[in-house]
Amino acid sequence: MSDLIFDAHLDLSMNAMEWNRDLTQTVMHIREREKGMNDKPDRCNGTVSLPEMRKGNIGICVATMIARFVKPGSKLHGWNSQEQAWAQTQGQLAWYKAMEDKGEMIQIKNSGELKNHLEGWKKENTKELPIGYILSLEGADSIVNMKCLEKNYENGLRAIGPAHYGPGVYAYGTDSDGGIGNKGRELLKEMERLNIILDATHLCDESFWEALENFNGHVWASHNNCRALVPHNRQFSDEQIKVLIERGAIIGGAFDAWMLKPGWIRRKSNPKDEGVYISTVIDHIDHVCQLAGNSLHSGIGTDLDGGYGTEQGPADLDTIVDLQKIPAILKERGYSENDIENIMYKNWVRFLENAWQ
Numbered sequence: 001m002s003d004l005i006f007d008a009h010l011d012l013s014m015n016a017m018e019w020n021r022d023l024t025q026t027v028m029h030i031r032e033r034e035k036g037m038n039d040k041p042d043r044c045n046g047t048v049s050l051p052e053m054r055k056g057n058i059g060i061c062v063a064t065m066i067a068r069f070v071k072p073g074s075k076l077h078g079w080n081s082q083e084q085a086w087a088q089t090q091g092q093l094a095w096y097k098a099m100e101d102k103g104e105m106i107q108i109k110n111s112g113e114l115k116n117h118l119e120g121w122k123k124e125n126t127k128e129l130p131i132g133y134i135l136s137l138e139g140a141d142s143i144v145n146m147k148c149l150e151k152n153y154e155n156g157l158r159a160i161g162p163a164h165y166g167p168g169v170y171a172y173g174t175d176s177d178g179g180i181g182n183k184g185r186e187l188l189k190e191m192e193r194l195n196i197i198l199d200a201t202h203l204c205d206e207s208f209w210e211a212l213e214n215f216n217g218h219v220w221a222s223h224n225n226c227r228a229l230v231p232h233n234r235q236f237s238d239e240q241i242k243v244l245i246e247r248g249a250i251i252g253g254a255f256d257a258w259m260l261k262p263g264w265i266r267r268k269s270n271p272k273d274e275g276v277y278i279s280t281v282i283d284h285i286d287h288v289c290q291l292a293g294n295s296l297h298s299g300i301g302t303d304l305d306g307g308y309g310t311e312q313g314p315a316d317l318d319t320i321v322d323l324q325k326i327p328a329i330l331k332e333r334g335y336s337e338n339d340i341e342n343i344m345y346k347n348w349v350r351f352l353e354n355a356w357q
Contacts, residue, residue: 003327004121006345007061007320008252008301009201009223010048011138013092014066015305023049024104027319041267045309047319050104053131056321059121060108060345062222062301063096063133065089065157068164069141076166078141085142093155096133106130107156111356118349134352136199136222139164139173146190153194160191161199161222163207171207174234180210192217197355200224200244201301204233208240212247218355219247223254223301225284230262238291245292248354250347252301253285257312260284264312271315278314278322282329285343295339299347300326 015021019040021030027049037043053061067088070078079085099105108114117132136159143149149157162184163173170187172178180188188211191198198219203211212219221244227235236244236251244251257276258264260283264274271277288298304313304320316322330340 003057003324003340003344004060004118005056005058005300005323006348007058007304007323008220008250008299008348009136009254009303009306010061010063011066011303011306012048012061012063012133013095014064015046015048016095017088017092019046019305021046021049024099024102025049025051027052040307042305042307042309042311045311046305047309047313047317048305050099050131052319052321054127054129056319056323057121058131058320058323059129060117060132060348061134062136062159063105064136064138065092065142066138066164067092067142068139068166069169070166074166082141082144082169086144086148089137089142089152093135096135100130103130106132108132108134109156109158111353114349114352114356134158136160136197138199139168139202140170140187141168143170143187146186149187149190149194149196153196157196159197159199159220159222160187161201162187162203162211164202171211172204173202173207174204177204177206179206180214184211185214188215191215195355200249202234205237205240212243218351219244220249220351221251221301223252223303223306225254225259225281226287229284229287230259232259234259241288241291245288245297248351250297250299250351251288252299252348253281253288255281255302255304255313255317256306256308257314260314266312269312271311271313276314277316278325279329280314282326282333285330286333289339295335295342296347298343300344 034043067085068078135156140162162171170184200221227237260280285298
């Protein structure tokens with residue numbers, strides 16, 4: 001039986017609702033239906049669907065809602081009011097609920113549900129089992145007020161990344177600079193009260209350090225690579241990684257090629273020509289392990305189909321099924337079977353068991 005995989009970052013509802021992909025179909029079916037379409041850069045290049053996840057034994061994931069609020073003049077894609085952003089995330093939530101009703105997915109909100117789900121996926125026949133998901137919010141702009149946060153929690157939200165790209169309502173994200181401010185501190189205080197996990201991914205350096213200073217709850221980085229290997233503010237410095245390790249965080253290796261190869265040019269660079277492979281992701285996972293001195297703080301957080309597909313992913317990854325190539329690569333690098341299981345799924349599971357006890 002192939003290794004169980006926990007992927008800590010998949011934008012499933014975004015693909016369903018904004019890319020209009022029927023994720024209950026195979027990846028090949030989705031690609032075929034997108035022939036001739038050019039409204040998105042990754043048309044015909046998608047890698048993720050629910051049948052493909054089952055085939056690859058990706059039995060559990062952190063699945064996102066995402067909607068950015070943008071002010072006039074912003075070049076970023078987003079919504080013109082927080083209320084619109086809120087409505088967009090609620091539409092995404094409705095899709096997850098529809099997948100639950102269909103038996104395709106099952107939401108996991110506590111340690112008991114986590115245990116039951118994992119027991120099912122460790123059995124031989126998983127082809128018909130629903131994919132387990134922990135609901136996360138990538139960028140908190142859609143939280144109009146703290147009542148919205150409580151509603152989200154009641155609907156199963158268990159992790160939040162306060163910012164995405166650019167300046168946000170509660171923090172500053174990738175390619176921007178600034179702190180969390182009063183609104184950010186209020187959000188973190190309420191997250192801590194509700195025991196919502198802080199996802200440090202995408203926080204700019206100033207917001208990162210302020211967030212950690214103002215939050216005493218559980219922290220992870222669902223999809224973040226290493227600045228020592230790819231110098232850019234989107235990655236974490238060794239100093240940041242070490243502090244996350246001290247806080248008990250798990251850091252998920254992301255598969256977007258621009259985060260894996262210095263100098264990558266979107267829509268121009270080619271994965272094969274640039275030498276970007278799954279082993280390149282392992283370089284980042286290994287770097288975190290070396291800083292930690294063990295395998296207890298690295299995981300997988302692919303971000304596959306997070307606005308990109310095979311045109312900007314590892315050259316040896318056609319669909320998410322190819323995550324099953326990871327154990328062999330880790331073994332070649334001297335990782336033990338226990339280490340490999342830690343990275344493939346156990347670290348995320350232990351983190352949640354501890355957070356939800």
